[in-house]
Amino acid sequence: MMASTFETIWDAVYADMVGLGLEGLSSGEIKQQQFSYNPASQLFVEGIFLCPANELLPDSGSNQRMLTSYGISVTMIKASNGVLGKGALSPILQWRETIRLRYHDRRPITVAGVHRFWCEPGDMVLPEAFEKQFDASAFVIRADTYEG
Structure with missing residues (x-):
């Protein structure tokens, strides 16, 4: 059975993200x-x-x-000390910027049918993660395709 367009895009974004070499992350810490x-x-x-x-x-x-604009949610999570302040946000902010610069209004990878990627803003900080001793941030990468 052929993979869906959504799954093909998801797999391609994952492979690209693993290849970015984001500081402080191993490839096993990037998950689908x-x-x-x-x-x-x-x-x-x-x-x-x-x-x-x-x-x-x-x-x-x-x-x-x-x-059709397919979405891949990107959530970045880092252990925190649970104290208000910059804490563990620095690496998260670096990852977020690197990923956004790579994908926003560009086509950094070739995926059949995708003519443009862009980033949909999301929560800079997720309070529900902070309550559990983590700092987290999220946004959505969108892949625009024409179908039909």
């Missing part, structure tokens, strides 16, 4: 999974989590093709 934490146990672990995000279907395209 349904959620950025375990919803059953409410446990967080360190790393970058690439998760499916809802696609957008803007009302534009041609008479024969429809614009």
Whole structure:
């Protein structure tokens, strides 16, 4: 069975992200999974989590093709001391900037059908992670395709 367009994009973004060599992260700390934490146990672990995000279907395209904007949620999590202040945010802010600069309004990787990537702003800091002794930040990478 052929992989879906969504899965193909997800795999390509993951492979590219592993190849970025983000400081302080091993390739095993960049993961593809349904959620950025375990919803059953409410446990967080360190790393970058690439998760499916809802696609957008803007009302534009041609008479024969429809614009679809697939989303990959990027959540960056680092252990924290639970004290307000910069804490563990420095590496997260560096990762966020590196990824955003690579993907926003560009096409850094070739994926069949994708004509543009862009970044949808997300929460700079996630309070629910801070309550569990982690600093976290998230946004969505969008991949625009024409389908139909």
